Amino acid sequence: MIDLRHGDALEQLRTLPDCSVDLVLTDPPYNIGKDKTWDRIDNYIEWCGAWLTECCRVLRSSGTLIFWHNDMPQLAELMHWIAEHTLLVFNSFCNWHKPNFRKFSWENSGWALTLRSWFNVFEFFVVYIKPDEANERQWKKTGLDCVLSNPACFRPLKEWYRSELNRLGLTEDNLIAKYREVTGKKGFMFRHYFKDSQFEIPTEEIYNSVFKPMGFRREYEDLRREYEDLRREYEDLRREYEDLRPRFNLERGSTYCNYFDAPAIGSSERERFHACQKPLPILEKLIRTHSNPGELVLDPFAGSASTGVACIHTGRQFIGIERDSDNYQTARNWLETESAQLRLA
Ligand SMILES: C[S@@+](CC[C@H](N)C(=O)[O-])C[C@H]1O[C@@H](n2cnc3c(N)ncnc32)[C@H](O)[C@@H]1O
Incomplete structure (x- = not known):
């Protein structure tokens, strides 16, 4: 099942049953001022709290929740909120390094003059586990x-x-x-x-x-x-x-540290559908590691539906939600192309 829904994340999340999702892998918006729902850090955290609570409800016990974020002050508040208000257990803080972004850094005097800070060649994502209540103390044991x-x-x-x-x-x-x-x-x-x-x-x-x-x-x-x-x-x-344990599937020859190297998708590339598009190799590795084939992955802020495409490539089911009509249409087209290619293969 590949199910892309056009609508608001919170409204759509409320229609999903409890404990029905195996992995939440998402990339919420975070540019304060871009959305009328949140225009300050406090109401942004409140809004995130609402969708995180829903994600937690629909996630099965021992399921994994991963979200991308790149605004450090917001992320710090958000991680604090999660610790205070949910049962989620912090698992990992991970870095995506974009080697092709280095050329924009200090070597370029324009940035050097205007930025006055270290040029960021990373994006981040955090991994949480929803503990199994019956097995809370045991989940780290084999x-x-x-x-x-x-x-x-x-x-x-x-x-x-x-x-x-x-x-x-x-x-x-x-x-x-x-x-x-x-x-x-x-x-x-x-x-x-x-x-x-x-x-x-x-x-x-x-x-x-x-x-x-x-x-x-x-x-x-x-x-x-x-x-x-x-x-x-x-x-x-x-x-x-x-x-009952959280999924962590290992593949021979693969490394499992919290540092991921992958070029950012350039604006002129053929498969570049969204300004914040995440690279398929990282998404696919996360999905393979944190879910089993056939299981259900949820992305309530789907953007280009890169998470959905990664699900098609790895044989997982997918529910995605995207509010913006243009993004939704682009995402639909990409998912359809990828599904058709899979059928032909
Ligand atoms: C950071 S982008 C996700 C990009 C995606 N990871 C990709 O690789 O293409 C966040 C997306 O969430 C969508 N969005 C923002 N607010 C939303 C809401 N309340 N409900 C559903 N989607 C929303 C935005 O339109 C945007 O496409």
């Missing part, structure tokens, strides 16, 4: 880590360990003392061996030099096999946990 911390998992091995201690009349302190004698270490790992908290089994070396001499009967290989069998049993649960 699916396997969540399984290992789930008290219901690995019960047979936990119970076997307890029953061996009882059978042998041992306490854990006895085992720790042996562990210290053998390894010279403090035994912190006993907080995890066969425990609910980040369950682990000892290594073969530790099992054979600490547990076996204290009377534990099983062979290590047998223990290891039961561990692997149980781990396979929890594979669906691991995947469920993994799905």
Whole structure:
């Protein structure tokens, strides 16, 4: 689905259901004075608060919200507003470097005389995550880590360990003392061996030099096999946990730092449809990293619909909103051309 709507962002956002969008990737306007809705920084932040609240509502749990911005004082206020008024968790502050803009900088004496500041060859975007309430504290853990911390998992091995201690009349302190004698270490790992908290089994070396001499009967290989069998049993649960995490899909050979190099689209280029057009290579990488194929991406300030074109190229669904009639028509044409090309390919 590629759905470009002609209208006001706030009005259109209100028609979308809760938690229906996987990724919000947008580029709001920010030139104070250009829009009658906001003519000062305070009513600009108020307006942004309204569309951000709607974006947050329509975003699914663990979804990602990214917005471009290039006015530092406004962005600082906006980030402060988000921290105060939403549940969104700050994730990254990213830079788009435009190498082809350098030629406009100090080397050009016209700029040097008039600008009296460093010429900006960057644009910025910020990445936020909507935390999953049920999984708020866990979302940084991998699916396997969540399984290992789930008290219901690995019960047979936990119970076997307890029953061996009882059978042998041992306490854990006895085992720790042996562990210290053998390894010279403090035994912190006993907080995890066969425990609910980040369950682990000892290594073969530790099992054979600490547990076996204290009377534990099983062979290590047998223990290891039961561990692997149980781990396979929890594979669906691991995947469920993994799905609760924010998307961050990695591609071999790609770098994942917060610096993106891409030339700005020059005014004479063939595919230049908007003065603030963002480069497709960056948009596509963001979409691939922060969503899965087939998922839904929303851009309430679509401009040329570059985000929508990036969705077509990466196989995602798209809802875009654009208020300006000329921009809307240009965007529609571009989306149609790209969709047609995809059908021909
Ligand atoms: C910074 S531009 C987006 C450019 C876009 N990222 C691109 O690559 O082409 C912001 C866009 O939001 C549109 N816009 C401004 N206010 C709007 C509103 N209230 N509702 C919908 N669109 C709006 C403007 O017409 C403009 O095209």
